[in-house]
Amino acid sequence: MSIETKPLPPSSRISLRREWLASPLVFLASLLLFLMVYLYYNWPEKWMSTAGILRWDGATLTLSKGQGHPTQGKLLIRRLTDQGIAIAALTPPVFQADDYATVNWSVSGIRPGMEMEFMWRTAENRVFVRPLVWEDNVIQPLRMTEDENLAWSGY
Incomplete structure (x- = not known):
């Protein structure tokens, strides 16, 4: 064979x-x-966005409650109100919230037990609040798209 x-x-x-x-x-x-x-x-965030980073330092914030002043690009809060609060406000230009799914913070000098909240107002003048979470001495980024009830959308 x-x-x-x-x-x-x-x-x-x-x-x-x-x-x-x-x-x-x-x-x-x-x-x-x-x-x-x-x-x-x-x-869930947008994969490709042409929107640039929005950034404000503490000196652009104004205290509407509490006492303090801007210094070296930061907002120094010296005293809280009698109710134990301070409110720092910002008037940013109008932007499309859908383009910004995450809000990052840089805060120092917080004492243990202090609570912080992020408040924003929509174009319809509704106010929303999210607590800021401290973990390992750092404020965790806020994922604004995680909760559909927070109205983080529009202008």
Whole structure:
């Protein structure tokens, strides 16, 4: 018994190569589609935004309750009201809230037991409040898209 091998003609080689490539390409396309669907449902912020970063330092804040003053780009709060509160306000330019899913803070000099809240007003003049959470001596970023009832949208 003898075994004889003959090389494949060029047209058959191209056909085999195409068949071999089809399976990995279909797999990669399926994986890419799955990844896009997963990100769409599990990453609610906008993926690509042309909006720039909005940043204000403490010196741009004004105290409407409590006593203090701006110094070296910071707002120094010296005294709270008799009710134990201080309110620092900012009048930013109008911006599209949907473009800013996260609010970050940099605060120092907070004593243990102090509570802080982030308040904002919508164009319809409704006021909303979110508590600021301290963890490891740092205020955690506020994910504004986590709660649909907070009305963090619009102008």
